[in-house]
Amino acid sequence: DQQVKQNSPSLSVQEGRISILNCDYTNSMFDYFLWYKKYPAEGPTFLISISSIKDKNEDGRFTVFLNKSAKHLSLHIVPSQPGDSAVYFCAARRNAGGTSYGKLTFGQGTILTVHP
Amino acid sequence: DVKVTQSSRYLVKRTGEKVFLECVQDMDHENMFWYRQDPGLGLRLIYFSYDVKMKEKGDIPEGYSVSREKKERFSLILESASTNQTSMYLCATKRAGGHNEQFFGPGTRLTVL
Numbered sequence: 001d002q003q004v005k006q007n008s009p010s011l012s013v014q015e016g017r018i019s020i021l022n023c024d025y026t027n028s029m030f031d032y033f034l035w036y037k038k039y040p041a042e043g044p045t046f047l048i049s050i051s052s053i054k055d056k057n058e059d060g061r062f063t064v065f066l067n068k069s070a071k072h073l074s075l076h077i078v079p080s081q082p083g084d085s086a087v088y089f090c091a092a093r094r095n096a097g098g099t100s101y102g103k104l105t106f107g108q109g110t111i112l113t114v115h116p
Numbered sequence: 117d118v119k120v121t122q123s124s125r126y127l128v129k130r131t132g133e134k135v136f137l138e139c140v141q142d143m144d145h146e147n148m149f150w151y152r153q154d155p156g157l158g159l160r161l162i163y164f165s166y167d168v169k170m171k172e173k174g175d176i177p178e179g180y181s182v183s184r185e186k187k188e189r190f191s192l193i194l195e196s197a198s199t200n201q202t203s204m205y206l207c208a209t210k211r212a213g214g215h216n217e218q219f220f221g222p223g224t225r226l227t228v229l
Contacts, residue, residue, distance in 0.1 A: 009156070
């Protein structure tokens with residue numbers, strides 16, 4: 001039962017254009033969402049996050065949008081750079097109360113390739 | 117800066133061997149996690165620990181066990197390695213409470229022959 005889904009295994013974008021990575025979730029108990037970036041042979045690194053009480057969070061070239069009614073979030077990278085080429089994972093956390101301990105549920109990942 | 121280290125970057129073992137993967141963090145984080153990453157499946161949680169000697173099963177604990185004897189160290193044990201445990205294993209840590217992210221180690225690529 002995949003509660004967090006990234007339906008596009010890969011995305012190819014020209015340098016300077018916008019990259020849009022999508023993520024859908026099914027569990028309405030998720031209250032916090034994160035994006036991680038992963039280069040080959042390295043561990044994932046945190047990129048940006050958004051709480052369920054917001055619909056947008058921006059950090060430099062990266063913006064995450066959350067549509068709670070559609071259970072959908074997206075990561076926008078503008079402008080895209082060749083160094084952004086990596087695997088991007090979205091992750092969701094259930095309500096932090098009780099014994100969740102900040103466990104994350106990850107999507108399958110999307111391979112982004114930015115061409116010069 | 118949080119530093120999370122894993123004992124090996126690459127490991128090759130034979131079917132039936134007992135395998136130990138170690139993770140060490142230097143930031144005094146309470147929570148530690150073990151994931152495996154497989155193509156098309158993303159990261160899946162194997163086990164996590166929220167305190168010394170405390171552990172809880174994740175989504176795919178079968179065939180694995182863990183040990184946390186010290187706060188900074190979290191070990192993943194494959195009791196009898198099988199070929200379907202060939203994978204990338206990732207350790208992560210997180211400070212308890214609040215909206216804070218998990219920090220990952222570099223990963224161990226385990227191949228079971």
